[in-house]
Amino acid sequence: MKRHFLTPVCLLAALGLGAGTASAAGDPQWAESGTAYTDTLGGGQGLAARADGSLLYRGLADIPLSLRIKGWNHVGDPDIAQGHVFDAYQGPDTATSKMFAVTTPAGKRYEYVHQLNPGEKLNNSFAAVSPDGQWLVSGEWSEQRRLQVFPAPLLNPATPPTGGDLKEAWQITLDKPVRDIQGCDFVTDTRLICASNDASGTLFPEIRPLLQVDLPRKVDGQPVTGAVQSLLALPQRSLCTGSFETEGVDYDVNSGTLRAQMIPPGVCAVATAVYAYK
Numbered sequence: 358m359k360r361h362f363l364t365p366v367c368l369l370a371a372l373g374l375g376a377g378t379a380s381a382a383g384d385p386q387w388a389e390s391g392t393a394y395t396d397t398l399g400g401g402q403g404l405a406a407r408a409d410g411s412l413l414y415r416g417l418a419d420i421p422l423s424l425r426i427k428g429w430n431h432v433g434d435p436d437i438a439q440g441h442v443f444d445a446y447q448g449p450d451t452a453t454s455k456m457f458a459v460t461t462p463a464g465k466r467y468e469y470v471h472q473l474n475p476g477e478k479l480n481n482s483f484a485a486v487s488p489d490g491q492w493l494v495s496g497e498w499s500e501q502r503r504l505q506v507f508p509a510p511l512l513n514p515a516t517p518p519t520g521g522d523l524k525e526a527w528q529i530t531l532d533k534p535v536r537d538i539q540g541c542d543f544v545t546d547t548r549l550i551c552a553s554n555d556a557s558g559t560l561f562p563e564i565r566p567l568l569q570v571d572l573p574r575k576v577d578g579q580p581v582t583g584a585v586q587s588l589l590a591l592p593q594r595s596l597c598t599g600s601f602e603t604e605g606v607d608y609d610v611n612s613g614t615l616r617a618q619m620i621p622p623g624v625c626a627v628a629t630a631v632y633a634y635k
Contacts, residue, residue, distance in 0.1 A: 387567075387588060387615055387634040394628045401620055401629040403434025403483065403540055403605025405442070410612060413437060415444065415605070424468075429456055434483035434540030434605030438490045441511060445495060447481040455481040457493065457523060459511045467520035469510040474525060477505075483540040483605065485549065486512070492576045494529065494549070496538045500560075504529040504541070504549075504583070506576060526578055533585040535568060536560055540605040544615075546575035549583070552591065552606040552617050563590035565603045567617060592632055595621035604629060 395401065400414025407413060415435050424446065433445035440462035447455050453473050460466045473479060480498035487494070490512040495505045506527050508515040516523065536555035544550050549570040556564050567590075570583040593601045599622025606617045615634040620626050 389592070389632060390614070390635045391633040393631045393633070395618075395631055397620055397627055397629045401604055401618065402432055404607050404616060404618065404631065405435045405437045405542075405605075406607055406609035406611070406614075406616075407437055408440065408611070410609065412607075412616075413442065420446075424456075424458070428452070431481075433481055434607075436484045436486045436542065436607075438486035438509065439512060443484040443486055443493065443510070445481040445484040447479055450479070452479045455479060457481075457484060457495075457507070457510050459520075461511070467511060469516065469520055469523040471507065471523045471525065482538060485541045485543060487576045488543055488546050488610075489575070492526070492578070494541060494543075494576070496541065496551075498537060500534050500536045501538070502531045502534050504531065504538075504570070508578075527580045529570070529572070529576075530580065530582045531570065531585050532582055534560055535585060537603075538568075539603050540607075540617075541570070542606055542608045544608045547572040550588075550606060550608060550615060552603045554603040556600070561587035563587050565591045565593065565601065565619070567591055567606070591617055591619055592630070593619065593621075594630070595625045597621055597623035597625035599623050 395414050398418040399416045401416045403415045405413045415432050420432050428448040429446040431447045436443045442460040444458045454470050457469045478497035485494040486509050491509055493507045493509040508526050510516045539552050539554050541549045541551040551568045553566050566587040569586050569588050572581055572583050602620040604618035608615050617632050619630045
């Protein structure tokens with residue numbers, strides 16, 4: 358995810374034009390069901406649904422001072438598993454590691470640092486925990502043919518119980534390249550939905566597409582290949598003109614609601630649009 362530096366302006370300027378209806382190819386078909394807005398500085402990098410249906414948002418303003426002092430200056434799209442909040446952190450362009458922070462239901466935070474492998478990009482755009490709570494999926498920026506998989510910090514007994522070193526376990530190889538993935542979330546044990554900020558139209562016909570990754574089996578600690586297809590183009594509606602930016606994505610298993618974020622251009626970037634699908 359790219360970094361945003363915003364100046365406060367009137368929230369009204371960020372309100373989009375009327376909501377339309379979008380449908381997804383494949384099974385199931387997703388229909389746009391509503392639009393909400395959140396403050397970009399406090400929630401424009403990602404979101405995750407809690408068990409009670411309320412939403413946790415993450416933005417650059419949410420980075421604790423103690424983590425900023427350590428050099429973690431960007432937070433990505435979070436996830437929630439078994440009441441634990443998983444946050445993806447990255448540092449400056451010179452960083453040689455990335456970090457996942459896990460906050461327990463009791464509010465205790467543990468930090469798990471992954472030293473970059475040769476050729477691995479420093480980006481840490483999102484955290485997506487498998488439905489069984491054992492594996493953590495993340496991804497890098499630019500064009501990629503993989504998603505990274507780690508044992509889920511704290512929940513997987515292979516990880517230290519109070520934070521520490523986190524090594525990559527394996528990868529999901531993608532049968533098609535993807536570009537600029539900003540967030541992914543599990544819909545089932547064998548399906549992820551991912552939000553892409555790719556505006557080129559060269560990899561998929563849709564601009565800033567919502568992608569589906571189907572796996573032949575649930576993640577189990579062994580390499581696997583995912584089949585990628587584009588479902589739909591995420592909405593780009595705003596009173597302002599210019600470049601939009603896709604951000605986080607979340608699937609609420611209890612309500613069956615899929616949500617994806619889009620930051621509008623210009624002064625409208627003060628508020629992030631959250632599009633809901635059923």
